[in-house]
Amino acid sequence: MKSVIAVALLSALLATPAVAQGADAKAELGKVKPKDFPTGPIEYTVVYPAGGGMDVTARLLAKHVEKWSGDKIVVNNRTGGAGMVGHAYLATQAKPDGYTVGVIANLMWGDAMLRAQGRWAYTDLEPIGYLNSDPLIWVGPTDGPYKGMSVKQIVQIAKDKPNTVRAATVPGSMWDYILDQVEANSGAKFLRVPFQGGGAGINALAGGNVDIAQGFFSEFRGLADAGKVAPLGVAAPERLSFLKDTPTMNEALGGNEYQWIIIRFAVVPKGTPADRKAYLGAAVQAAMKDPELVAEYLKAGVYFDPKLTDPARMEANLKAYADAEREFYQKTGRLK
Amino acid sequence: MFERALNIFWILLGGAAAAYAWTLGLVGSSGPDSGLFPFISALIVMAAGVVLLLRSPREAVAPDFPRGAALGRVLGVAAGLAFMAVSIPYLGFAVAGFVTMIILLRAVEKSGWLFSIALAFISVVVVVWLFGRVLGMTLPRGPWGW
Amino acid sequence: MDAFGGLLTGFGVILTPENLYLCFLGSLIGTLVGVLPGVGPLAALALLLPITFTLTPVGGMVMLASIFYGAMYGGSTTSILLNIPGEAASVVTCLDGHQMAKQGRAGAALGIAAIGSFVAGTLGVIVMTFFAPAIAAVAIRFGPPENFAVMVLGVICTLYMIAGSLVKGVLMVALGFLTAAIGIDVVNGRERFTFGSIDLSAGIELLAVVIGLFGVTEVLNNVERVVKSTVVTDRIRGLWPTLADWRASWRPMLRGSGLGFFLGLVPGGGPVTASFMSYALEKRISAHPERFGNGAIEGVAGPESANNAAVAGSIIPVLSLGIPGNPVTALLLGALVIHGVQPGPLFITQRPDLFWGIVASMYVGNVFLLLLNLPLVGLWAQLLRIPYRVLFPVVLLLSVVGTYSANKNVFDLWVMLGFGLLGYVLHKLAYDLAPFVIALVLAPLLEQSLRQSLAMSPDGAMIFLQRPGTALMLTACAVLVALMFRRTKKS
Numbered sequence: 001m002k003s004v005i006a007v008a009l010l011s012a013l014l015a016t017p018a019v020a021q022g023a024d025a026k027a028e029l030g031k032v033k034p035k036d037f038p039t040g041p042i043e044y045t046v047v048y049p050a051g052g053g054m055d056v057t058a059r060l061l062a063k064h065v066e067k068w069s070g071d072k073i074v075v076n077n078r079t080g081g082a083g084m085v086g087h088a089y090l091a092t093q094a095k096p097d098g099y100t101v102g103v104i105a106n107l108m109w110g111d112a113m114l115r116a117q118g119r120w121a122y123t124d125l126e127p128i129g130y131l132n133s134d135p136l137i138w139v140g141p142t143d144g145p146y147k148g149m150s151v152k153q154i155v156q157i158a159k160d161k162p163n164t165v166r167a168a169t170v171p172g173s174m175w176d177y178i179l180d181q182v183e184a185n186s187g188a189k190f191l192r193v194p195f196q197g198g199g200a201g202i203n204a205l206a207g208g209n210v211d212i213a214q215g216f217f218s219e220f221r222g223l224a225d226a227g228k229v230a231p232l233g234v235a236a237p238e239r240l241s242f243l244k245d246t247p248t249m250n251e252a253l254g255g256n257e258y259q260w261i262i263i264r265f266a267v268v269p270k271g272t273p274a275d276r277k278a279y280l281g282a283a284v285q286a287a288m289k290d291p292e293l294v295a296e297y298l299k300a301g302v303y304f305d306p307k308l309t310d311p312a313r314m315e316a317n318l319k320a321y322a323d324a325e326r327e328f329y330q331k332t333g334r335l336k
Numbered sequence: 337m338f339e340r341a342l343n344i345f346w347i348l349l350g351g352a353a354a355a356y357a358w359t360l361g362l363v364g365s366s367g368p369d370s371g372l373f374p375f376i377s378a379l380i381v382m383a384a385g386v387v388l389l390l391r392s393p394r395e396a397v398a399p400d401f402p403r404g405a406a407l408g409r410v411l412g413v414a415a416g417l418a419f420m421a422v423s424i425p426y427l428g429f430a431v432a433g434f435v436t437m438i439i440l441l442r443a444v445e446k447s448g449w450l451f452s453i454a455l456a457f458i459s460v461v462v463v464v465w466l467f468g469r470v471l472g473m474t475l476p477r478g479p480w481g482w
Numbered sequence: 483m484d485a486f487g488g489l490l491t492g493f494g495v496i497l498t499p500e501n502l503y504l505c506f507l508g509s510l511i512g513t514l515v516g517v518l519p520g521v522g523p524l525a526a527l528a529l530l531l532p533i534t535f536t537l538t539p540v541g542g543m544v545m546l547a548s549i550f551y552g553a554m555y556g557g558s559t560t561s562i563l564l565n566i567p568g569e570a571a572s573v574v575t576c577l578d579g580h581q582m583a584k585q586g587r588a589g590a591a592l593g594i595a596a597i598g599s600f601v602a603g604t605l606g607v608i609v610m611t612f613f614a615p616a617i618a619a620v621a622i623r624f625g626p627p628e629n630f631a632v633m634v635l636g637v638i639c640t641l642y643m644i645a646g647s648l649v650k651g652v653l654m655v656a657l658g659f660l661t662a663a664i665g666i667d668v669v670n671g672r673e674r675f676t677f678g679s680i681d682l683s684a685g686i687e688l689l690a691v692v693i694g695l696f697g698v699t700e701v702l703n704n705v706e707r708v709v710k711s712t713v714v715t716d717r718i719r720g721l722w723p724t725l726a727d728w729r730a731s732w733r734p735m736l737r738g739s740g741l742g743f744f745l746g747l748v749p750g751g752g753p754v755t756a757s758f759m760s761y762a763l764e765k766r767i768s769a770h771p772e773r774f775g776n777g778a779i780e781g782v783a784g785p786e787s788a789n790n791a792a793v794a795g796s797i798i799p800v801l802s803l804g805i806p807g808n809p810v811t812a813l814l815l816g817a818l819v820i821h822g823v824q825p826g827p828l829f830i831t832q833r834p835d836l837f838w839g840i841v842a843s844m845y846v847g848n849v850f851l852l853l854l855n856l857p858l859v860g861l862w863a864q865l866l867r868i869p870y871r872v873l874f875p876v877v878l879l880l881s882v883v884g885t886y887s888a889n890k891n892v893f894d895l896w897v898m899l900g901f902g903l904l905g906y907v908l909h910k911l912a913y914d915l916a917p918f919v920i921a922l923v924l925a926p927l928l929e930q931s932l933r934q935s936l937a938m939s940p941d942g943a944m945i946f947l948q949r950p951g952t953a954l955m956l957t958a959c960a961v962l963v964a965l966m967f968r969r970t971k972k973s
Contacts, residue, residue, distance in 0.1 A: 043474050049809050050528040051816030059820055063535055074474055077528060078890055080684025081666050085889070088680040117678065166938045172671025192366075193626075193938040194669045196930075200749075203805045209625030210938060218819065222804035222826015300819065339911055346653060353660055353675075360674060367936030370667045370674055373929045377659035384653035391649075399910040402706045409705045413878070414903060417698070420882055421895035429886075433879055440875040444705055447871055459876050467883055471515070471529045474890070475883070 025286050029069055032282050034275040037098060041072040042280075044266075045094070045102045047086025050077050052197075053218050053300070057131060057264055058103035060296050064287035071283070075103075082173075082196075087111045091120035096269040098276030101128070106263040109322050110173060113335055122322060125267040128277060129284030130314050132302035134216045134262040135236035136174055138249065139202055139229045146211050151233040151252040154212060155188045162189035168201025168213040169194060174260040175201075175214050178235060178249070180332065181257060205229055216262065217243070217301025235260040240303060263305065263321065265314075285311055338399055343389040350382025412444040428478025433460045485612045492838030496846055501544055504537065505843050508545035509850040512552020513858075519560050519877070520693050520884020522569025523553035524810050531817060539821040540839045546817055547840055548847040550810060551603060551793045554753060555851045558595040558786055559862055562588055564877055566697030570688055571753035571789040573919055574761045576696050578774060578781030585777050588863045590723040594731050594779055595786040596855040597723075602739040602787035603848040606794025609743060611841055615830070618802035621747045626934035627945050631955035632748050633928035636755055638962050639762035640920045645775050650913050658921025661686055668926070669933045681893040688922060689888040690897035695915050697881050698902025701874050703909065727779050734764050734784035742788030746795020749807040750927040753789035753796075758920050760788035794844065801837055803827055 044062050048054040055077065062073040078086040087108050094100040102125060112122035141147050146154060146165075158165040167190040169175040175198065179190055190212075195201040198215030205213040206228045213220075213229070217240070223229045233249040234240055235258050249258035266284050268277050287293055294304075307317045329335035357378055360371030402410055416439045423432040437456035441447040447455075467473045495501065515526040526549050534542035557568030562579035575595065582591040609617075637655070644651030664675040665685030676682040723731070741763060742756035764784040765774045774781050797814075799805040804825035806812035818825045823833060830837045865873075885898045905915055939945035947953050 040477075041474065049812060050524070050531070051806070051809070051813035056816045056819050059531065059816075063532075075532070076474060076890060080889060081680075082668075082671070084666070085680060085684040085891075089891075092680075115673075119680065164940060171669065191938060191940065193934055194930075195934070196668050199806075203622070203749075203803075204625055206803075206805075207622040207625055209623075222824055222828065225824070226827030228827060296822070299822065342907075342911060356675065357663075360672070364670075367933055367942070368929075370670060370672050373925070374660055374663040374674065377656045377663070380656035381653055381660065384649050384656065387649050388653070401910060406706045410702050410906070413698075413702055413705055413874075414899065417878065417882070417895070417899045417902070421892055421899060424892055424895070429883075433882070437875045437879060440878065441871070444871075455872060455875070459879055463879055463883055466518075467887070471521075471526075473529060473887055475886075476892075 025289065026068060026070075029279075029282055029286050032275075032279050033069075034273075034279055037276055037279070038071050040099065041074045042098070043100050044073055044075045045086060045090060045100060046075060046077050047079065047083040047090075047102070047104060047108075048077070049079050052199075053134070053216055054103065054105060054264065056218075056300065057297070060293060061103065061131060061266070061284070061287055064290050064293045065283050068286040068290070069283040083107055084111050084115060087125075088116070088120060090267065090269055091116075091124040094269045096271035096273075098268070098272050098280060100269060101280055102267045102269075103131070104265065104267055106261075106265075106318075106321065106325070107173060109325050110329075113326055113329055114172075124270045126270055126272070126277065127265050127267050127315055127318050128281035129266045129288065129311070130305070130308040130318075131264040131266065131284075131288065132297050133236075133305045133308070134218075134264070134300075134302045135234050135240070136178060136198075136214050136260040136262070137217060137220075137231050137235065137243075137246070138233040139205060139213045139215060139220050139224075140232045141205055141208070141211060142227055142230050144208060144211070148230075149232075151247075151249065154232075155182060155186050155253065158183075158188035158190050159186055163191045165212060166191045166193050166210040168198075168204055168210045170197060170201070177328070177332075178214070178258060178260050182253065185255060186253070202229060221301060233258075236303070240301070242298075242301060261305075263308065263318070264302075265308075265318065281311070338401070340389065343385045346385030347382050347389070350378045350380070350385060353378035354382065409444045413440065416440045416444070424476050426478070428480070428482065429475040430460055430464050430482055431478050431480075433463070488834060488838040489611060489842060491834055492840075492842030495540055495835050495839035496544065496842040501541055501839070501843070502846070504541045504545040505548050505847050506850050508548030509552040509847050509854060512549035512554075513556040513851065513854055515549070516553035516556025516568050517559045517862075518884060519564075519566040519568060519697060519880050520689055521887050522557060522571070522689075523550045524569075524813065525887050526550075526553050527810060527813050527817075531813070531820075534817065535820070539818070539823050539833075540836055542817065542821055543814070543823075543836065543840050544843040544847075546814060547797070547843055548850070550814070551599075551790060551844070551847060552851055554790050554793055555596065555599050555855055557789075558599075558782075559592065562591045562595065562782070563862060563865055564697070564873075565700035566877065566881060567692050570692055570919075570923065571757045571792075573692050573696060573754075574757045574785040574916070575782055577761070577916060578776070578778050580700075581775065581777035582779065582782065583866065587777065588866055589859055590727050590779065591782050592859040592862060593723045593856065594727060594783050596852060596859065598731065598735045598738065598783045598787040599790040599855075600848050600852040601735050602742060602791040603794060603851075604845065605736075605739045606743050606746075606791045607841060607844040607848070610794050610798055610844075614798050614802050617747065617798055618827075621799050622803055622805065624748060624951075625949075626931040626938065627949050627952040628955070629748060629750060629927065629931035630935050630946070631952045631959070632745070632755075633924055633931060634959050635955060635962075636759060636920070636924045637928065638959050638966075639759045640917050640924070642766050642962075642966065643758065643762040643920070644917055645914045646912055647914075651917050654913060654915070654918040655921040658918040659925040661691075661918075662922050662925035662929075668930055669937075681891065684889070684891075686897055686922070687885075687888050687891075687894045688919075690885045690894040691901050691922060692919055693881050693885050694898035694901030695905040695919060697877070698898060699905030699909060699915075701878060702902060702906040704870060705874065723779075730779050731783035734760070734780040735787045737763060738784040738787030739791040742791030743795040745788070746792035747798060747807070749799075749805075750931075752808040752810075753792040754923050756788040756792035756795075757785040758916070760784040797840075797844075800825065801829060801840065804829060 046055050046058045090102040169192045171194050199219040201213040202215045202220045204210045231246045233252045235249045308314045357371040357375035361369040362372045416436045420436045434456050438452050441452035468475050557572040558575045560566045560568050561572040561575040565576050565580040567573045579591045738760040745756040764780045765771045796807045800811045
C-alpha cells in the first residue's frame with residue numbers, strides 16, 4: 001500500500017508542471033467549444049478490431065482528449081471487410097452532427113478509390129487532426145538459410161531463384177504494392193503467401209513458415225527484442241530514430257519510390273457543422289500536444305511527419321498524399 | 337408438399353450459387369481461386385437437394401405447421417422483430433424497443449395494457465441503462481436525443 | 483526463473499487486497515456480461531477496457547483476464563436456460579443443456595457446467611505454469627498446413643455430430659460453407675456474393691446467425707403452443723448434479739480439458755472450435771449416442787470444459803510470445819501495450835511480476851468463479867419459473883441488443899430474424915441446425931489455410947505430407963473417415 005501512495009505522490013509531483021501548462025490549454029479549448037455541445041458521449045470509430053495498432057492509437061488518443069476536453073469519448077469498433085465496412089459507415093451512414101469522429105488511416109483512400117464502386121469518395125471524410133505515421137518495415141528471419149541477409153541479398157536470391165522466397169503479404173494493400181514495385185524494378189519473383197494482416201505474417205516468419213514479412217514496428221518489436229526476427233528495411237523517407245541501424249528501403253535497393261506509410265488521422269463525416277468540426281479538431285490538437293501521449297506513441301514506434309504536424313497545412317498535404325496514391329493506382333493499372 | 341418445395345429450392349439455390357462461383361474463377365495461379373470452395377459447396381447443396389427430392393415419397397415427414405391463432409402468434413413475433421429492425425434507425429433503440437415489446441406482449445400473449453406498458457418501460461430502461469451506461473455501448477438514438 | 487519460483491512471485495503479486503479485489507470484480511463482471519445473450523468475452527473486454535486505464539498494469543491485466551474467462555463461465559447460463567447462446571462458444575451447450583432444463587434438470591446442467599469450467603480452467607493453468615515456454619516454442623511453428631489439418635479434423639467431427647438424416651446434415655454443412663463465402667475473400671481481397679451491398683461485404687455475422695438460429699427459433703417454437711406457462715412445466719428436480727451425473731461427467735471433463743487446451747493453441751481455433759469438437763468426441767465414444775440432443779449431461783460437461791481450457795491454451799502464445807490467436811487475445815495484447823508493457827518472448831523475463839501475476843490470477847479467478855457461479859445456479863434456475871409471456875419479450879429485447887453489440891449494425895438484426903425464421907422452418911422439417919453453424923465457423927479458416935499452404939509451397943499439395951505434424955493429423959483424419967464408413971456399413 002505504501003508503495004502505491006508513494007507512486008501516486010511522485011506522479012502528482014511530476015504532473016504539476018504539466019498541469020500548470022495544461023490549465024491554459026484547457027482554457028483555450030473551452031473558448032472554441034460550441035454552445036450545447038456535446039450533450040452526450042462522442043464516438044471515436046475505429047474500423048479495425050479491438051487490440052490492433054489502430055485501436056490502441058485511438059484509445060490512447062481518446063484517453064487524452066477526455067483529459068483535456070472533459071468530454072466523454074467512447075471508442076467503438078466497427079469492423080468488417082478489412083476496414084471497408086467502417087469506412088463506408090463513416091462516409092454514408094454516420095450522422096454529421098459532431099458526435100462521430102473516425103480514427104482512420106490512409107488505407108481509407110485505397111478503399112475509396114478502388115473498392116467503393118462509386119458509393120462514396122474519400123472527400124466524404126474531412127480530416128480534423130493528424131496523429132502519427134507508421135512506415136511499413138521489411139522483416140527477416142534470424143534463423144534458417146536467409147538469416148543475417150540484407151534486403152538486397154534476399155531480393156537477389158528471389159531473382160536468381162524465382163518463386164522460392166516466401167513473402168508474407170496482405171492482398172490488395174500496400175504490402176502487395178511494395179512487392180510489385182520491388183519485383184518490377186529488380187526482376188525478382190517472390191512466392192506470395194496471403195495473410196489477413198502484417199502481424200500474422202510476422203508471426204509466420206518467427207515460426208519459419210515464411211522467409212520475409214512486412215509489418216509495423218509495434219507488431220514485431222517484441223519478437224525483434226527477443227531476437228526472433230530482424231528488421232531489414234524501412235519504407236520511409238528517412239531512417240527511424242529508434243531503428244538507426246536499419247536502412248530505408250530506398251537506401252537498400254537504390255530508388256526513391258519505396259515509401260509506404262500508414263498515416264493515421266482523425267476525420268468527421270462531410271457536413272458536420274463548422275463550429276463543431278473546429279472544436280473536435282482543437283480537442284485532438286490539444287491531446288497531440290500532451291507530452292504523455294507523444295511519448296506513448298513514440299513507444300509504439302511511430303514518427304511524426306513534419307508535413308502534417310502543422311494543422312494549417314495538414315489538410316492540403318494529406319490531399320497531396322491522396323493524389324499521389326491515386327496516381328500510383330492509375331500508373332499500375334488498378335484504376336482507370 | 338412443403339418438403340418437396342424446399343428440396344427444389346435447395347437445387348435452385350445450389351445451381352445459382354455454383355454458376356456465380358464459376359464466374360469468380362475456380363483455379364488460379366497458385367491453387368484454388370475465389371470460386372472453388374463456393375462452387376463445390378453449391379454442388380453439394382444441389383446434389384443433396386436432388387437426393388432428398390428423389391427420396392421424399394418414401395420418407396415423408398409431415399411438418400406440423402401452425403394454424404390459426406398459433407400461426408398468428410409466430411408471425412406476431414416475427415413482425416415485432418422486423419418492426420424493431422426497421423424502426424431503430426429512425427426512432428432510436430429506446431422507443432423502438434418499447435413499442436416492439438408492447439406489440440409482443442399485447443398481440444402475441446394477450447397481456448393487459450397496464451402490465452404491458454409497465455413491463456416494456458421497465459425492461460427498456462434497464463436494458464438501456466445496463467448497455468448504454470454501465471457497459472458504455474452506444475445504442476442508436478432517436479431524433480429526440482435518446 | 484523456474485515454474486515454482488515464478489508461481490511464488492505470482493501469488494505474491496496477486497494476493498494483495500487490491501489485486502484480489504480486481505480479480506473478483508473482473509470475475510463477477512465477466513460472469514454477468516457473459517450471461518447476457520450475444521455479449522461474449524470480446525464485446526465485454528472491448529467495452530470495459532477503458533475502466534482498466536486508471537489501474538496499474540498488473541491490476542488492469544488481472545481484471546481483463548478474469549473478465550475473459552468469467553464470460554466463458556457465464557455464457558452457458560442462457561444457453562441452458564433459454565436456448566440462447568451467450569456467445570458462439572456456448573452454442574453447443576444449447577443442444578443438451580436446454581433439453582436438460584426442459585426436463586427440470588437446469589440446476590444439474592448449470593452445476594456441471596460451472597464445475598467443468600473450473601476443472602478445465604485450473605488444469606489449463608497448471609499446464610501453462612509448467613510447460614508454457616515449451617508449448618510456445620511448438621505453437622509458433624504452427625503454420626497454415628497445420629491449421630488446415632486441424633480444420634479438416636473439425637469438419638470430420640462435424641459429420642460425426644450430425645443427428646438424424648445424414649444427407650440433410652451434409653446439406654447443412656455445405657450451406658454453412660456457402661454462407662461463409664459471402665464477403666471478402668481474405669486470400670486475394672475480392673468480393674464474393676456481395677452483389678454490391680456494403681453490409682454483405684463484411685460477411686454474415688456469426689453472432690447474428692447463432693442468436694437467430696437458436697434463440698429466436700426457440701422463441702418461435704414456444705409461442706406456437708397456447709398452454710405454455712413457463713419454460714419448464716415439470717417441477718425443478720433438485721439443484722445439484724446427482725452421483726450418476728458425476729460419474730457420467732468426470733471423464734468428459736478431462737477429455738474436454740485436454741482437447742480444449744490443444745485447440746486453444748491453434749490460431750483461429752479457440753473456445754468455439756473446442757466446444758463442438760468436444761461434443762462430437764463425446765458423442766462418438768459414447769455407448770448411447772442417441773441420448774445426445776435429448777439431455778445427455780456429457781454434452782454439457784465436455785464442451786463447457788473444452789471452452790474454458792481453450793482460454794488457457796490461447797493465453798499461452800500471448801504471454802510467452804506476444805502472438806494473438808483470436809480477436810479476444812489480440813485485445814488483451816492491445817491492453818498490454820496501452821498499459822505500456824511490451825509483449826513478446828522477453829515478456830516473461832522482463833516483467834516476471836506481470837507474467838506470473840496473470841498466471842496466478844487465473845488460479846484465483848477460477849476459484850472465485852466457482853464460488854460465484856454455484857450459488858447463482860439456484861437463482862438462475864428460478865428464472866425458469868417466470869411466466870413465459872413475460873420472459874420472452876425481455877429475452878427478445880436482450881437478443882436484439884446482444885446481436886447489435888457485435889457490429890453496431892442494424893443489418894445484423896435482419897440476419898438474426900432471417901435465420902430465426904429459417905431455423906424455425908428447417909426445424910419443423912427435421913433438419914439439424916448445429917452443423918450449419920459449425921461449418922460457418924470452420925469454413926473461412928479451412929479455406930484460408932488451404933490456400934495459404936498451397937501458396938507457400940513450391941511443391942503444391944506435397945507440403946501436407948512434408949510437414950510431420952500435418953501429415954500425422956491428416957492421417958488421423960483419414961482413419962476417422964474410414965471408421966465412420968465402417969460404422970455405417972455395419973449398421
